[in-house]
Amino acid sequence: MWFSVCVSLILSDMSCSVLDEQQFRQGCQLLLQRSDQLGDGWSWEAVQGSEEGYLRKTARRSVPSDWGPLHDQEGFSFHPQTLCDSTGHEKEEQDPAASTGSDFLSAEEQDDGSYTVTDSSSRVVQYEYHILFSCSYGAPVLYFRAFTLEGKSLALEEMWSTIHPNYRLRLQNCPLSAISQQEHPLLGQPFFFLHPCRTEEFMGLVLQAVQDQGRPVNYVLSWLSVVGPVVGLDVPLQYCTPLHSAVSLNSTKPD
Amino acid sequence: MLLHRLVAVSPMLLCACFCLVSFPPNLLQLLLPRVSYLPVVTDKVKKHFLKVMRPEDVEEMWFEYEGTPLKWHYPIGVLFDLHASNTVLPWNITVHFKNFPDQDLLHCPSNSIVEAHFMSSIKEADSLKHKSQVVNDMQKKDHKQLWMGLQNDKFDQFWAMNRKLMEYPTEDGGFRYIPFRIYQTLSDRPFIQKLFRPVSPDCNAHTLGDLLKEMYPDALTNDGEQKRYQVLIHGIEPLLETPLQWLSEHLSHPDNFLHICVVPVPTD
Numbered sequence: 351m352w353f354s355v356c357v358s359l360i361l362s363d364m365s366c367s368v369l370d371e372q373q374f375r376q377g378c379q380l381l382l383q384r385s386d387q388l389g390d391g392w393s394w395e396a397v398q399g400s401e402e403g404y405l406r407k408t409a410r411r412s413v414p415s416d417w418g419p420l421h422d423q424e425g426f427s428f429h430p431q432t433l434c435d436s437t438g439h440e441k442e443e444q445d446p447a448a449s450t451g452s453d454f455l456s457a458e459e460q461d462d463g464s465y466t467v468t469d470s471s472s473r474v475v476q477y478e479y480h481i482l483f484s485c486s487y488g489a490p491v492l493y494f495r496a497f498t499l500e501g502k503s504l505a506l507e508e509m510w511s512t513i514h515p516n517y518r519l520r521l522q523n524c525p526l527s528a529i530s531q532q533e534h535p536l537l538g539q540p541f542f543f544l545h546p547c548r549t550e551e552f553m554g555l556v557l558q559a560v561q562d563q564g565r566p567v568n569y570v571l572s573w574l575s576v577v578g579p580v581v582g583l584d585v586p587l588q589y590c591t592p593l594h595s596a597v598s599l600n601s602t603k604p605d
Numbered sequence: 606m607l608l609h610r611l612v613a614v615s616p617m618l619l620c621a622c623f624c625l626v627s628f629p630p631n632l633l634q635l636l637l638p639r640v641s642y643l644p645v646v647t648d649k650v651k652k653h654f655l656k657v658m659r660p661e662d663v664e665e666m667w668f669e670y671e672g673t674p675l676k677w678h679y680p681i682g683v684l685f686d687l688h689a690s691n692t693v694l695p696w697n698i699t700v701h702f703k704n705f706p707d708q709d710l711l712h713c714p715s716n717s718i719v720e721a722h723f724m725s726s727i728k729e730a731d732s733l734k735h736k737s738q739v740v741n742d743m744q745k746k747d748h749k750q751l752w753m754g755l756q757n758d759k760f761d762q763f764w765a766m767n768r769k770l771m772e773y774p775t776e777d778g779g780f781r782y783i784p785f786r787i788y789q790t791l792s793d794r795p796f797i798q799k800l801f802r803p804v805s806p807d808c809n810a811h812t813l814g815d816l817l818k819e820m821y822p823d824a825l826t827n828d829g830e831q832k833r834y835q836v837l838i839h840g841i842e843p844l845l846e847t848p849l850q851w852l853s854e855h856l857s858h859p860d861n862f863l864h865i866c867v868v869p870v871p872t873d
Binding site for chain 2 (some may be wrong): 399485486487501503506530531532533534535536537538539540545556
């Protein structure tokens with residue numbers, strides 16, 4: 351009940367596609383609640399002594415070492431696989447040799463019976479994602495950084511190679527949305543970020559489409575579902591399912 | 606105007622930093638413009654020290670002062686005011702060609718990265734001042750002119766474009782919001798940047814003092830107290846009664862931001 355009341359608060363304030371800081375915090379709290387239910391790993395990091403803060407999440411991804419064209423010679427398409435579930439436990443069926451780059455293909459059965467083929471000459475990358483608010487653009491901004499398992503941080507070129515080729519093309523055609531290095535406004539350390547100057551533009555379209563259908567909208571969640579996948583951050587569909595049929599991301603049966 | 610008098614008396618104070626770059630045991634004296642950025646003005650440094658180094662020892666260049674890596678994406682004047690405002694000139698900084706501290710500094714493989722940062726600041730400032738309308742109406746060549754004016758130290762070329770970014774509807778009394786950043790020396794947080802209007806709801810002009818009261822009240826001295834902090838813009842302490850709109854139009858850096866450094870008053 352409370353969930354839907356908060357959501358309609360956000361809906362009625364969405365007269366334009368620009369966010370204010372209070373709306374941002376509301377959106378984050380809702381996302382956080384859902385994340386807690388789903389075990390998706392987001393946390394709120396507060397700036398000491400204030401209401402200011404940001405959302406934070408870490409995740410591991412297995413990225414093909416050489417991500418070339420969309421389809422390789424055999425016609426398979428490659429997709430980034432999440433090696434670990436959100437609690438950090440490695441999935442048992444994953445071949446441990448996969449992360450060390452041995453040369454064979456492994457097929458992994460998915461819940462619905464289909465197979466996803468992974469090229470096992472891939473590497474494991476540890477990501478850290480932060481969602482901050484930009485008062486200059488009235489929008490959330492995604493900051494992120496990545497490390498190898500040995501703790502070495504990825505440089506910009508290496509980061510580009512972890513982006514799916516499809517997204518890479520799109521980003522390169524639109525330099526304003528490109529990934530670049532930036533100082534984290536609260537921590538002062540180098541992060542990568544997706545420039546927020548175009549957010550108002552695409553969020554305007556998203557909000558219009560959703561509001562035309564009379565559905566409630568969480569700006570932060572909608573925004574994240576657009577930008578997150580570009581940098582390997584999945585936003586599971588379960589975020590949008592109603593409260594009473596909440597399922598954890600780990601289980602296959604409803605509660 | 607007070608500003609012009611100051612400029613006439615001590616142009617170096619407002620405009621440049623007298624700097625000593627050391628790569629022990631070598632030294633190089635430079636006069637660095639406050640409003641520019643380290644990578645833009647230190648080609649000379651690289652060329653000079655490369656003469657005494659083997660190519661295999663040369664990686665990405667970076668600067669450091671008393672152990673603190675210097676953030677190249679901050680204007681030089683801001684770095685000076687933050688780190689060395691009350692030290693004896695010349696400002697003695699050390700250059701390194703190895704062991705780039707990638708947990709502290711952004712990479713800067715070429716001047717095009719500096720240009721991208723500079724333009725990004727200009728766009729962000731215009732988003733605050735004009736909802737990005739002025740900068741979006743400019744053509745690509747106009748953006749380029751802003752950058753080239755800064756890079757080549759061509760005041761007229763720069764201001765031919767920049768004056769458009771300083772305009773506002775007369776009836777508004779000022780910009781929509783003031784682009785500013787307040788830097789503190791004693792905090793993990795790199796800077797304070799929030800929304801602040803130049804004019805109050807009852808049409809009074811907000812001052813520098815009003816801004817600090819809202820954003821960083823500790824910087825202000827209460828009656829009867831001893832002064833603890835200096836509030837520096839381009840190395841000078843403007844009067845707290847100065848209207849913020851005026852400061853934004855006249856004392857912003859070329860990136861269109863007011864960079865305000867709050868540093869402890871020297872104790873000696």
